Structures are given as structure tokens and as C-alpha cells.
Amino acid sequence: MNAIIKFMKRHYKILLTIIVASVALFAFNSKSKKESDPDKDKLLLELLTFVIEKGHYSPAPIDDTFSKGVYKDYIQALDPSKRFFLQSDIDEFSKYETEIDNEILDKDLTFFNLTYDRLMERMEQSKKIYQAILTKPFDYTIDESFNTDYEKAPYAKNNDELVEKWRKQIKLSALSSLTDRLEIQEKKAKGITEEAKTGDTDELSDKAPITVPKKEAKVDDKPKTYAELEIETRENAKKSLDEYFGFMGDLNKNDWFSVFINSITAGFDPHTNYFAPEEKERFDVSMSGKLEGIGARLQKKNDFTEISELISGGPAWRGKKLEAGDIVMKVAQGDAQAVDVVGMRLDDVVKKIKGPKGTEVRLTVKKVDGTITIISIIRDIVEIEETYVKSSIVNKNGLNYGVIYLPKFYIDFEDKNGRDAGKDIALEVERLKKANVDGIVLDVRDDGGGSLSTVVDIAGLFINEGPIVQIKSAGRKKEVLFDRDKKIEWDGPLVIMVNSFSASASEILAAAIQDYKRGIIIGSKQTYGKGTVQNVIDLNQFVRNSAVGDLGALKTTTQKFYRINGGSTQLEGVSSDVVMPDRYSYLKMGERDVENAMPWDKIDAAEYTVWNKNTNFAKAIANSKERIAANEYFKLIDDNAKWIDSRSEDNNYSLNMEKFKIAQNAIEEKAKKYKPISKYKSSLIFTSLPYEIEETDKDGVLKEKRTRWHEALSKDIYVEEALNVLDDLQAKTVAKQAANTKKDKLAKS
The missing domain is CATH 2.30.42.10 (PDZ domain)
Structure with a gap:
């Protein structure tokens, strides 16, 4: 999830002063470059913990409790499916469960080296295990099962148990693939049989079989025997595992040390992370696009x-x-x-x-x-075009509406003249105004956040002037970030679309628009719930000797942000004005479900004036709720969400082919009930704005991407309801309602 990067100067200088004053701690002797340098690792460990303790908003004490949390997170990160380590390994590791805090402070790498060496040893053993398992066919007539709830599963007590765990895990994967291959072949065979009976079929529908005339069947279409399909399945399973272990083999000791370091940083909060040099570069790209x-x-x-x-x-x-x-x-x-x-x-x-x-x-x-x-x-x-904002226009009931999609709140910190989300949204709003739109939907679904400064700019496009967000640092007075530009780029109907994955900067925007009652927030019951601010600090500037090599960067939580009404979005997120059911409604996946998340709290509200131009604001919300409650598709989506939630607890799978088929057929039969959801399509037609039509005429790739997006919008029931809300927010609706009321009174008199 992207961090919120605040205006960094003031707080960055404070942190910089602290670090520079202690730079003597980090003197470093130059060594030849190699895969892993223990002196460099110790330096990194010392530097990271020092910076976090001095700069973090609320640093946790590095004690035995902290040590236990790091231990749990790190072991799980090394072997999440418990298919490498033995219980004897865990028994040996557990001696360090309350010692990691001491090792951190003493710059002792004993625990890390022990776990790394053991993991490399176990991974080499595991290669031999899966290769041996896949040399012979599985017996799918045996009545046995495998549970995929790895968190609750025990570690293997010995090598025989480990081999058995690998065997069952691979067998389950192969069984799933083999049954799919058999089913596909059976359907193809039925098609050939039916063709022999009914002749050629020119028109195909969802119900019509895709037929292949026997006389035109190629050698490649000849049905494969069960044995051939079984061999093919095992070969593919081996290829997948070879690729997985090839990827794991590409990781060096430095990569695994980064895993250890991030288990330490996660002990402070979920959003404090270490970026190895390559990760820092990728983060910069994601932020700037x-x-x-x-x-x-x-x-x-x-x-x-x-x-x-x-x-x-x-x-x-x-x-x-x-x-x-x-x-x-x-x-x-x-x-x-x-x-x-x-x-x-x-x-x-x-x-x-x-x-x-x-x-x-x-x-x-x-x-x-x-x-x-x-x-x-x-x-x-x-x-990277996918990073940037894009917009579309649609005609509904004789009115034009604009849909703006913002994938993230991007900014280029290195180039003041570079693209950023604030400037680009302003440009899209201006273009939509020229297209004479009657309302705007701003879609920040799945937007994990980004730059805080761009949030202030974007929110300011829709209000006169005033506070947008409040910031609080440890031991300091709150800071209020204002929109000071009295110009309003768009004063018409506005809807903000969110979901459970709208986080951080997305939540600030939604909260500000909601507190001002400037627009209607529509989407999941609540957003993700990330109410913290991170600063990214380049660690290289704190080391005197450049021969040390690139140390990467630290993203650490330095502040919390609050709504202008005083409430935090931390854990609670932003509750939608209109809740629309989605597939993930009942699953646990927000900040409130993450370990070490910072608590919710509240501060004094800022002074702001509620928007008073949405005459039928409450009515639009009420109308939308009524439509959703009566909509059969939304009912089906909610039912599907409940089913998905119930399925998440079902982790036991039979490895007997007949029983596996019965279970899978039951699931597929149940899933058929929800197929209409994916086939939904509105009558709305979305198009590009004139400037983009010129661009797509020159760029076939961009044209294809936009065509796909427009098709996706026409199939998106959530976007359709957002447009319905824009309809209800129209001033004409109020005038029409007033006229009808007057007419009714005259009729009664």
C-alpha cells in the first residue's frame, strides 16, 4: 500500500538534526563488495532502529514483547505454508524468541544467520523431495485429505512427515489441474458426439455447444488417455515448482536480510518499512509514474x-x-x-x-x-500510463456526466514541473466542463493513497476555501492543511466512489468531501482505515563513507491525520453515505485486521462551513438506498459475499478424485447462481473526451486500453448507481418536485 508522503521539509529537518548529531555512531570501514557483508548489515540494523526510535510517531519499546512479535512475523515470512522447517528447527529458533530485542540493540546477527542457513538447507532438501514425488503417478482412489489452513497446521516432526506434507500439497494441486483437464476433454467429446447427431452449427450462444465435425478433427484434437493427462499434469506441476524454486534461488542473503529487517520495522506499525535499493527505486516509480x-x-x-x-x-x-x-x-x-x-x-x-x-x-x-x-x-x-488519472463521458437521460478514475495520488518529488494527481485532476475537470457535463463521479476505488499535498489540491477543486485535513505529530500541536484558493473548479453535483481498498489519501479526500457535505460518498461499508502519515528517508546521507554501498531507505510513520470534524480515519476508515454490497463485504481485510495497527483517537474539530448548495442531498441518498435494496443484482452480490465468507473457513480438501469431483461440482453448481453478476451490462455508452480521441487515433495500444475500460464501465453496476445519484442531485429534480407538490395542492383545493 502506498504511503502518504506529507510536505516533508519541517519534520524532515527535525529528524535530520537528530541523525546528524549522532552520525559518529555510524562510522564504517570500507570493504570489498560481496553478496552479504555482516558489517554493513550491523550498520543498517543500528541505523534503522535509531531513526525509528527518534522519528516514529509512537515507537514501541524494544523489549521482550517486541521481540516475540518480530519472531512470529519473521518465521511466518520465511515459511508461510510450513513446508520447509521441521518442528526441531522451530524448537531451536524459539530460544531466541525473547532475545531478538537484545540482538537488535547489540547488533548481533546470530539469529538471522541461523535461520538463513537453515532455510537454505531445508530448501535444497525440498527440491529433492518434490522432484522425487513427481516421478511417479498419484493414486487418486485413496481416501485421504489435505487441509490448507497453514496457520493452524503443525510443523512436520521429522523428514518423513515433511515429505508427506509435500506429497499431499502437490497432489492437491495436481488433482485440481487433472480434473479440469478431464472435464475439458469430456466437454469436447460431447461436442463431437452432438455434432454427429445434429450436423453443423453456424450460430453459437452460451447454451449452444461448440462443435467440431469428426471429418475435420485434427490429430491434435484426438482425445488423450487418462494416463497421458496424468503425466502431462505432473510435468506441469514440476515445471511450476522449478520456476518457483528458480525465483527463490535468485534471492541472495541481502534479500533475506531485508525480510528480517522488515519484520523488525513491522513491530512498530504496519506501514513502517525498509526499502532495499531496488525497492526504493520501484517505490519512486510508483509515486511518480x-x-x-x-x-x-x-x-x-x-x-x-x-x-x-x-x-x-x-x-x-x-x-x-x-x-x-x-x-x-x-x-x-x-x-x-x-x-x-x-x-x-x-x-x-x-x-x-x-x-x-x-x-x-x-x-x-x-x-x-x-x-x-x-x-x-x-x-x-x-x-506509465496506468498510474495516471483518466476520464470518460457518458450520456444518461439526456444529461452528460463525467467519470474520473484516479488510481493513486501520484507526485514527482524530484521534478516540480512533473505530473501530479492534483494538476491532472484539475485538467480533467476543466475538460469535462468544456464538454458541458451535468455531474462528476470521482472514482478512488482500490486507490491505496500517495501524496498528501495532492489530496489538498484535489479537494480544493470542489470547495470555496477551508481546511482539508488535520495533521498531528508526537508531542506537537496539530497542523491544519488548508485550501486557500477561493476559486471553485466544479460546483455541480459530485459523487465519490470508494471501496474497502480505498486507503490513506483516498480516505482524506472522501472524509473532507463528506464533512463539507460537498458530495455523496458511495461504496463499501467503510474504507480501509489507514490514518497515518509516512516520510521516506534516504539512509545513505547519514553515512560518511560512500564505499559502504547503497543502504536503501526507510519509510516510517511520523504523524497521524484527522478529519476536519476531528475524528481519525485510523481503523474506522470512512463510512459511505450509501453502502453498496460487494464481494468482500464480510471478509477481514482492513487496517483493523492488521497486527500492530495504531489506535483510533480524536482531536478537536477545525472550523469549516458546510456546503449549502446540494438542495436535495438527503433525498438523493434516500433514493439510492431504496434502489439498492430493491435491486436484484445487489441482492445477489450480497448473497455471494456471504457465501464467499463462509467458503473462506472451508480449508479441507479430499484427495480422492471422486470425492473431490463431487465437492467441486457442488461448489460450481452453487457458483452458477452468481454468474449473472459477471454478465451484468447497462445500456450506458462511455466515450473518450475529444482530446483523447485524437490521441487514440494515433496510438492503437492506448485505443485498445480505453475501449476495454469503457466496456468495463458499462458493465459496472456501481458506476451506474453513482450516475443515478448524480441524476437525483440535479437541480432540475428539485424544481420538478416543487412543481409537482404545488400541482397536488391545487388539485386538492
């Missing part, structure tokens, strides 16, 4: 690096030579000698391909057709 490179997404395929996608508008996309599916064999910087990257870690390949704007990288790639070619690309700034 741009990077310097070639504009290609990569993925690991065994020992090879494959191009999975080209980013629209990037240099690789513009060059039209590199394609999705190409395998990168070598990478060269300009005229330098090419470096073989086969078998190299994905992160290391990415480092070699990325680079400053204007520099050249030459990729030796194997094309899909097997040919080898060298492709030269000049790196450039790449904007």
Missing part, C-alpha cells in the same frame, strides 16, 4: 528473461523492433561488449537495461520465430 529506460516490462522464464509487455509511448514501443515474447540474451551499453544475461537474476537484468535518458542500450534478443537480432534503443523518460 515515470522512469528512465526503454519502456518494457520483463518477466523471468526459467533461466531466460522475456519481454512481457511494451509500455505505450516508450522508446521500445516507438522503435517497433522489440516485441512481447522476445527473449533477451545479451545486454550492451552503447558500443561496449555485450554481457550474457541468461541465468542472471531478473533484478540484475533490469539494472543493465535501465539507464539515463539519451543513453544507448543494445539488446541481443531471440525472436519468437527463433531468429537472433541486435536491437539498439535510446533510453528516454517513460510514463
Whole structure:
């Protein structure tokens, strides 16, 4: 989840003063670069704990209780499904359960080294275990079962129990895959049989079978025997596990030390995290939405690096030579000698391909057709389009409405002239006004947050002026962030869409709009509930000797934010004015369900004036609630949510094929009841604004993305209801109601 990054100057300087005053603590002797340097790890441990203790909003004492929490989190992170460690390992580790706090303070790496070495040993053993298991067929006639509730499952007492646990886990996965293959083949066979009886079928529907005439059946379509499908399933299972262990093998000791460090930071609160250098870079990209490179997404395929996608508008996309599916064999910087990257870690390949704007990288790639070619690309700034705001327009009942989707509250801290969510939302609002819209829906569903300054800018677009959010630091007076611009970009009907995953900055925006009664909040019962502010601190600036290498960064909770009415969004989130049921309504997935979450509290309210131009505000909310209560689709969604919640407790699976099929068929039969939800489609037609139509005419990739988005909007019952609310908020509705009331009175008289 993205952090809220506040205006950092004031509080950052305070923290900086504290650290610089103690910089002598972190003197470091230069050593040759290697995979893991214990001196560097000790330095990082000392630096992190010192910064957290001095800069955290409410640092927990590093004591035995803290140690137990770190121990639990770390062991679970190392082996979440309990398929590596034995109970004897856990017994040995548990001796350190109340000693980690002492080791942190003494910069002692004994516990970490013990767990790391043991994990590497157990993972090597596990490779041999799964490879041996998959050499022979499973017997699916045996009446046995496997429980996937790993949290409650015990550790294996010995190697035999561990092998048995692996066997059952792999068998369950293979059984699921095999039954799917058998079912697909059975359906295909029925299609051929029916074709022989009924002849060719020209028109297909959901109910009509897809038929293949026997006379045209190819050799590839010949039904496979059970034995062939069983072998195929095991081969695929082995391939998946090989890829998993290949990925795990790419992780070095530094990566695992980051896991340990983050178990320590999580002991303070869920949003205090350590960023290793590569993670810090990814965080910066996620916040700014741009990077310097070639504009290609990569993925690991065994020992090879494959191009999975080209980013629209990037240099690789513009060059039209590199394609999705190409395998990168070598990478060269300009005229330098090419470096073989086969078998190299994905992160290391990415480092070699990325680079400053204007520099050249030459990729030796194997094309899909097997040919080898060298492709030269000049790196450039790449904007990740999915990061940025986008809008659409729709006509409903003769009125035009705008829908703005904001995936995150992005900002580029390095470039004041760069894109940020505040400026982009203002631009979209201006464009929608030119399109003469009668209302705006701002969609922040699944928006995990981002920059606090952009929230103030965005909320300010919809009010005259006034406070937006209150900030409180430990031991200091509250700070109120204001919108001081009296200009209102949009004073018409407004709806904010949220869900359970709308967090942090999204919650500040929704809370401000709700407190002002400026717009109607519609969505899940409540938002995520993250009411804390984080600062990202580059750790490298606190070390005298640059030979230490990159230490990464620390994101630590330094403040809490509060609504202008004084209440915190921490844990409680923002309650929607209109609650719409969704699939996750009954599942535990908010801040209130996370360990070490900070508590809810309240401070004094700020002074603000409630918006008084929404004449039929209450009526619009009442109308929406009535529609939702009467809507059969919403009833079905709520019923589905209850079923999903009940299914979350069902973790026991039979490994007997017949019993497994019966259970799965029962689930599928029940699931059929909810299929209409996915097939819902409104009659609404969403289109791009004129400026974007010009862009999509030139960019086929962007055009396809927008077409998919518009189709998704037309199938989104939540968006449709948000537009219904905009209808009810129209001033014409009030006038019409007043006219009807007057007419009724005259008729009675």
C-alpha cells in the first residue's frame, strides 16, 4: 500500500538534526563488495532502529514483547505454508524468541544467520523431495485429505512427515489441474458426439455447444488417455515448482536480510518499512509514474528473461523492433561488449537495461520465430500510463456526466514541473466542463493513497476555501492543511466512489468531501482505515563513507491525520453515505485486521462551513438506498459475499478424485447462481473526451486500453448507481418536485 508522503521539509529537518548529531555512531570501514557483508548489515540494523526510535510517531519499546512479535512475523515470512522447517528447527529458533530485542540493540546477527542457513538447507532438501514425488503417478482412489489452513497446521516432526506434507500439497494441486483437464476433454467429446447427431452449427450462444465435425478433427484434437493427462499434469506441476524454486534461488542473503529487517520495522506499525535499493527505486516509480529506460516490462522464464509487455509511448514501443515474447540474451551499453544475461537474476537484468535518458542500450534478443537480432534503443523518460488519472463521458437521460478514475495520488518529488494527481485532476475537470457535463463521479476505488499535498489540491477543486485535513505529530500541536484558493473548479453535483481498498489519501479526500457535505460518498461499508502519515528517508546521507554501498531507505510513520470534524480515519476508515454490497463485504481485510495497527483517537474539530448548495442531498441518498435494496443484482452480490465468507473457513480438501469431483461440482453448481453478476451490462455508452480521441487515433495500444475500460464501465453496476445519484442531485429534480407538490395542492383545493 502506498504511503502518504506529507510536505516533508519541517519534520524532515527535525529528524535530520537528530541523525546528524549522532552520525559518529555510524562510522564504517570500507570493504570489498560481496553478496552479504555482516558489517554493513550491523550498520543498517543500528541505523534503522535509531531513526525509528527518534522519528516514529509512537515507537514501541524494544523489549521482550517486541521481540516475540518480530519472531512470529519473521518465521511466518520465511515459511508461510510450513513446508520447509521441521518442528526441531522451530524448537531451536524459539530460544531466541525473547532475545531478538537484545540482538537488535547489540547488533548481533546470530539469529538471522541461523535461520538463513537453515532455510537454505531445508530448501535444497525440498527440491529433492518434490522432484522425487513427481516421478511417479498419484493414486487418486485413496481416501485421504489435505487441509490448507497453514496457520493452524503443525510443523512436520521429522523428514518423513515433511515429505508427506509435500506429497499431499502437490497432489492437491495436481488433482485440481487433472480434473479440469478431464472435464475439458469430456466437454469436447460431447461436442463431437452432438455434432454427429445434429450436423453443423453456424450460430453459437452460451447454451449452444461448440462443435467440431469428426471429418475435420485434427490429430491434435484426438482425445488423450487418462494416463497421458496424468503425466502431462505432473510435468506441469514440476515445471511450476522449478520456476518457483528458480525465483527463490535468485534471492541472495541481502534479500533475506531485508525480510528480517522488515519484520523488525513491522513491530512498530504496519506501514513502517525498509526499502532495499531496488525497492526504493520501484517505490519512486510508483509515486511518480515515470522512469528512465526503454519502456518494457520483463518477466523471468526459467533461466531466460522475456519481454512481457511494451509500455505505450516508450522508446521500445516507438522503435517497433522489440516485441512481447522476445527473449533477451545479451545486454550492451552503447558500443561496449555485450554481457550474457541468461541465468542472471531478473533484478540484475533490469539494472543493465535501465539507464539515463539519451543513453544507448543494445539488446541481443531471440525472436519468437527463433531468429537472433541486435536491437539498439535510446533510453528516454517513460510514463506509465496506468498510474495516471483518466476520464470518460457518458450520456444518461439526456444529461452528460463525467467519470474520473484516479488510481493513486501520484507526485514527482524530484521534478516540480512533473505530473501530479492534483494538476491532472484539475485538467480533467476543466475538460469535462468544456464538454458541458451535468455531474462528476470521482472514482478512488482500490486507490491505496500517495501524496498528501495532492489530496489538498484535489479537494480544493470542489470547495470555496477551508481546511482539508488535520495533521498531528508526537508531542506537537496539530497542523491544519488548508485550501486557500477561493476559486471553485466544479460546483455541480459530485459523487465519490470508494471501496474497502480505498486507503490513506483516498480516505482524506472522501472524509473532507463528506464533512463539507460537498458530495455523496458511495461504496463499501467503510474504507480501509489507514490514518497515518509516512516520510521516506534516504539512509545513505547519514553515512560518511560512500564505499559502504547503497543502504536503501526507510519509510516510517511520523504523524497521524484527522478529519476536519476531528475524528481519525485510523481503523474506522470512512463510512459511505450509501453502502453498496460487494464481494468482500464480510471478509477481514482492513487496517483493523492488521497486527500492530495504531489506535483510533480524536482531536478537536477545525472550523469549516458546510456546503449549502446540494438542495436535495438527503433525498438523493434516500433514493439510492431504496434502489439498492430493491435491486436484484445487489441482492445477489450480497448473497455471494456471504457465501464467499463462509467458503473462506472451508480449508479441507479430499484427495480422492471422486470425492473431490463431487465437492467441486457442488461448489460450481452453487457458483452458477452468481454468474449473472459477471454478465451484468447497462445500456450506458462511455466515450473518450475529444482530446483523447485524437490521441487514440494515433496510438492503437492506448485505443485498445480505453475501449476495454469503457466496456468495463458499462458493465459496472456501481458506476451506474453513482450516475443515478448524480441524476437525483440535479437541480432540475428539485424544481420538478416543487412543481409537482404545488400541482397536488391545487388539485386538492
